[in-house]
Amino acid sequence: xxxxxxxxxxxxxxxxxxxxxxxxxxxxxxxxxxxxxxxxxxxxxxxxxxxxxxxxxxxxxxxxxxxxxxxxxxxxxxxxxxxxxxxxxxxxxxxxxxxxxxxxxxxxxxxxxxxxxxxxxxxxxxxxxxxxxxxxxxxxxxxxxxxxxxxxxxxxxxxxxxxxxxxxxxxxxxxxxxxxxxxxxxxxxxxxxxxxxxxxxxxxxxxxxx
Ligand code: AMP
Numbered sequence: 229x230x231x232x233x234x235x236x237x238x239x240x241x242x243x244x245x246x247x248x249x250x251x252x253x254x255x256x257x258x259x260x261x262x263x264x265x266x267x268x269x270x271x272x273x274x275x276x277x278x279x280x281x282x283x284x285x286x287x288x289x290x291x292x293x294x295x296x297x298x299x300x301x302x303x304x305x306x307x308x309x310x311x312x313x314x315x316x317x318x319x320x321x322x323x324x325x326x327x328x329x330x331x332x333x334x335x336x337x338x339x340x341x342x343x344x345x346x347x348x349x350x351x352x353x354x355x356x357x358x359x360x361x362x363x364x365x366x367x368x369x370x371x372x373x374x375x376x377x378x379x380x381x382x383x384x385x386x387x388x389x390x391x392x393x394x395x396x397x398x399x400x401x402x403x404x405x406x407x408x409x410x411x412x413x414x415x416x417x418x419x420x421x422x423x424x425x426x427x428x429x430x431x432x433x434x435x436x437x438x
Contacts, residue, residue, distance in 0.1 A: 230255055230309040232335045234436065235316060235325070237406055238342035240395045241352040241387075243421050243428060245365050247342065248313035250425075251432050258310040260302055262317075264363035266290060267384075271360065287386050287394030289402060292320045300328055312337070317403045322410075339410040340436065342421035342428075346396065353392050357381040 234257070236244040245261055252259035266284060269277035276298065283290045299315050316322040329336050344352075355368045361379030374381055386395060410416040417435050421428050 230257055230437075233257070233309045233312065233329070233337040235312045235337050235339045235410075236314070236342065237339055237403060237410075238421070239344060239346070239349050239399045239403075240392060241349045241356065242342040242344045243425065244313045244342060245363065246425055247421070247428055247432060248311045249364075250429050251436070252311040254429075254433065255437050256308070258306055258308060259313065260299070260310060260315065261313040261363055262295065262299065262315040263313075265298065265302075267363070284386055285391075287391030287398070289317055289398050292318055292324075295321060296324050299325070303328055303332070309334075316406060317399075319402075319405060319409060322406050336413075336415065338415045338417065338436075339406070340432065341407050341410075341416060341418050343418055344421050348422060349396065350392070353387045356383070356387065358384050 234248075234251075236248045238244045245264070248261070249259055251257070266276070266280045270281055270284060271277070276294070279294055280290045295315065295317075299312075299321075303310070312325075316325050326336055352367075356365055357368055358365050358381065359374035359377060359379040360382055362374060362377040364374050364376040364379075366375070366381060368383070372381060373379065386392070407416065407418075419428065419431055419435065423431075
């Protein structure tokens with residue numbers, strides 16, 4: 229049972245979801261995708277979904293005041309270590325996360341940065357489908373139903389070109405500085421995430437789970 233949580237940093241389509249979820253299953257971590265949680269809330273029309281919708285529609289980040297209570301509540305029920313996919317995304321979120329872990333008396337999370345060039349991100353995003361139920365991701369044409377839960381596979385609305393470029397800008401402006409934040413604290417592992425999903429998973433296991 230792992231004791232230190234991991235946060236996955238990376239641009240949209242860098243493989244955070246695929247790799248984070250797979251490593252969580254392999255290593256016995258709990259798993260949280262904040263983007264997945266938001267898209268479920270949107271689909272179900274909850275108060276959170278209504279609040280988040282205009283931001284997701286524009287490909288912008290949802291404000292920290294909305295994200296923080298949501299994640300802190302999730303952490304409150306956490307047993308053991310977690311993989312957080314897509315959180316933190318801003319310096320305020322990273323600082324709040326460290327504070328929450330200190331208060332819980334758990335080791336501070338380690339970060340994994342999946343580094344992928346922009347051109348490859350753009351290539352990947354045109355071909356991906358996500359399960360509307362469990363958020364499993366595949367490339368277009370691979371499966372019509374989700375191989376994990378049998379749900380419907382569909383393109384993500386925010387993968388549309390203009391929204392995707394906004395998300396990429398948000399990443400560079402607000403999230404990329406977190407690489408430095410974790411590096412300065414000696415809590416960063418960089419992965420050049422350009423190979424096959426299988427090779428990247430193997431590298432993660434070697435570098436992270438030793
Ligand atoms: P993802 O599935 O991780 O690509 O997230 C999809 C979208 O959800 C992002 O483009 C943001 O609009 C929103 N989102 C997810 N996580 C966060 C976060 N930690 N802070 C702000 N917005 C978020």
